[in-house]
Amino acid sequence: MQRILVTLLLALITATAAVAADLTGTWKGDDGGTYYLRQVGNQLYWYGERGSSNPSWSNVFNGRIHGDRVRGEWADVPKGRTMNEGRLDLSIERGGNELVAERKTGGFGGSRWTREGAPVAIAPIPRPGMRPRPVPMAPREDCVNFDPRNAQVSRINGRWKIVDGSHWVFDFGGNEAEARQALRVIRHYRADQSCFVGRPDPSLSYLLAGGAAPAGPMPGEDCVGFNPGNIEVRQIGGRWKIVEGSHWIFDFQNKEAEARQALNIIRHHEFRNSCFVGRPNPSFSYLRR
Numbered sequence: 001m002q003r004i005l006v007t008l009l010l011a012l013i014t015a016t017a018a019v020a021a022d023l024t025g026t027w028k029g030d031d032g033g034t035y036y037l038r039q040v041g042n043q044l045y046w047y048g049e050r051g052s053s054n055p056s057w058s059n060v061f062n063g064r065i066h067g068d069r070v071r072g073e074w075a076d077v078p079k080g081r082t083m084n085e086g087r088l089d090l091s092i093e094r095g096g097n098e099l100v101a102e103r104k105t106g107g108f109g110g111s112r113w114t115r116e117g118a119p120v121a122i123a124p125i126p127r128p129g130m131r132p133r134p135v136p137m138a139p140r141e142d143c144v145n146f147d148p149r150n151a152q153v154s155r156i157n158g159r160w161k162i163v164d165g166s167h168w169v170f171d172f173g174g175n176e177a178e179a180r181q182a183l184r185v186i187r188h189y190r191a192d193q194s195c196f197v198g199r200p201d202p203s204l205s206y207l208l209a210g211g212a213a214p215a216g217p218m219p220g221e222d223c224v225g226f227n228p229g230n231i232e233v234r235q236i237g238g239r240w241k242i243v244e245g246s247h248w249i250f251d252f253q254n255k256e257a258e259a260r261q262a263l264n265i266i267r268h269h270e271f272r273n274s275c276f277v278g279r280p281n282p283s284f285s286y287l288r289r
Contacts, residue, residue: 023065023096023115024037024038024039025037025116027046027114027210028116029112030113031109031111033049033057034050034052042065042066043062044063044065044072045061045062046060047060048060049079055080055081057076057081057082058076059075059076059080060074060075060077061088063088065092068092068093069090069102070090070092071089073085073087074086074106074108084106085106086105086106087103087104088101088103088108094212098215099112099113114209114210114212139261142199143194144193144195145193146164146169147164147192148191150164151163151183151186153179153183156168158174159172160172160178160179161179172284175278175283178284181278182283182284185218185275185284186207190209190210191209191214192209193207193211195265197265203253203255204250204262206285207286207287212269213287213289215289216275216288216289217288222277222279224249224274224275226272230244231249233256233260235256240252240254241259242262242263249274269287272289273288274287275287
């Protein structure tokens with residue numbers, strides 16, 4: 001009997017620890033909708049709509065979380081112009097920053113949802129007699145927001161740029177082809193933040209999509225993979241680098257603090273690929289999972 005109780009207790013602890021982030025927040029769907037999620041314990045609720053004033057559809061969802069899966073039912077509500085309902089089974093991916101439909105019925109359109117903003121971390125239930133582990137703090141990041149739906153390539157004063165309205169976001173000099181390839185990357189990953197380590201002359205730049213790492217791959221992209229669990233900061237020949245074994249991946253010159261900050265960011269977002277547009281002198285670079 002005691003053995004059975006211990007087994008059940010360990011199973012409960014494991015199941016609770018599997019939910020590493022609260023799903024509460026605003027999410028974007030690949031169906032063009034905005035979804036407002038609320039997690040209460042192991043129950044998940046949402047309201048979703050495409051357009052706020054006169055949405056083409058609007059729906060509600062109620063599901064139960066089982067580890068990294070959500071099982072539930074959805075139904076359209078009269079704010080929109082459709083009236084359908086069905087089942088929806090989801091998987092929780094990318095550390096709680098993405099939801100992916102595994103099964104859907106009733107004509108539901110969306111298949112993938114990405115969180116906007118940072119997740120809300122919660123600590124797992126500790127084992128009896130043990131102190132709970134502190135939840136790691138997210139690194140401080142320096143990011144500029146833009147709208148990938150409004151981004152376009154423009155020639156300004158003889159230089160090709162990616163702009164969002166009247167604000168330019170990326171500069172490609174005379175490389176129009178690379179500017180257009182970079183725009184394809186941004187739209188593919190739905191990137192909406194350009195982030196930096198060290199400014200005004202950043203030693204590392206990267207993109208985020210809804211506060212999370214872009215997840216690939218994208219056909220035709222130029223990437224070098226690495227294992228974020230194996231990388232470290234090391235000084236080589238008087239220069240601070242992030243290396244994986246004998247291979248160096250990023251060079252920070254004499255900026256040790258920026259190298260260590262970049263290492264924390266890479267591990268936090270679980271970046272696994274360093275990608276480029278144009279080499280050997282890339283005009284645009286980004287990181288992805």
